[in-house]
Amino acid sequence: MELLLVEDNKRISEFVSRGLEESGFTVTLAENGVDARSLITQRQWDLILLDIMLPDIDGIELLQYTRFKKINTPILVLSALGEPGDKVKALNLGADDYLAKPFHFNELVARIGALLRRTKNLDLIENILHCDDLVLYVDKHIVKRSNQEIKLTIQEFMLLKLLMENKNKVLSRTQILDTVWGVNHNSNTNVVDVYISYLRNKIEIEGCEKLIETVKGRGYLIRTKE
CATH class of the missing domain: 1.10.10.10 (Winged helix-like DNA-binding domain superfamily/Winged helix DNA-binding domain)
Incomplete structure (x- = not known):
């Protein structure tokens, strides 16, 4: 499974990337919004892990851009912004799930698995x-x-x-x-x-x-x- 991780915090990105790769995923890192925007449109990803607070283009803009481009890749937002209003805004703009930092790694893997299963079942229903x-x-x-x-x-x-x-x-x-x-x-x-x-x-x-x-x-x- 090819995952795109959009995260500018080096400590978090190294922790998440290492853990996910040990869990069997292939992870590509984008450390800013410009690089992430390019990668989102260049390749077909199984899932995108998206931070909100990024240099240059923030995560909310990236989320809107992705859905505007009719890219339906599941997006799991990982953000230090944990207020209910922040979650609702992201979900209303097209995010599939929202996990506030700090989080337990096992919960992250479980949510990724749930989103991937949901996508697979949808593909079967829609004949893709x-x-x-x-x-x-x-x-x-x-x-x-x-x-x-x-x-x-x-x-x-x-x-x-x-x-x-x-x-x-x-x-x-x-x-x-x-x-x-x-x-x-x-x-x-x-x-x-x-x-x-x-x-x-x-x-x-x-x-x-x-x-x-x-x-x-x-x-x-x-x-x-x-």
Whole structure:
């Protein structure tokens, strides 16, 4: 799980990062609002831990910016501002949870787990597929990578959906052909290779990892680190 920690207090950030990494999470630290804003839009995060009192752009502005950009990543606010009004303001602006400092580390991990479970269940309900920073909304017929929408044809969408439903599993050309184009399609055609090329050109954004791999003599797969 990829977590973004936005915290300018070095003592707190080191304590939280070390503890979360020992708990199995991957943590990226942003020590100010400008860096955090850039990281929020560049990558797909599983969860954002957000301090309110930051240099330059404060946490409330970042929270509003994130939701304005239609980024629905769960946000857990960690703040020394513990008054009920502070919590209500953050929650009303789009935070998913609020934990006042100082806090017990076990409670932090428990709240992160609850938010991640809630997100996973919502994805199942809304029929959403993930592969690292690539997201496919099955029912809405929308594909995004690093929060940028990618326009696909029907066949491209069906091909990508098949690959994402079988992450890290090699699919033969025959399997792909039968599922996406139908069993009666000419098995000697190179249409699968052509559409794999189309997909790569669209989803392999500069600066992002390549996801679709060719396995010589066997077929194709979409690989994820998840």
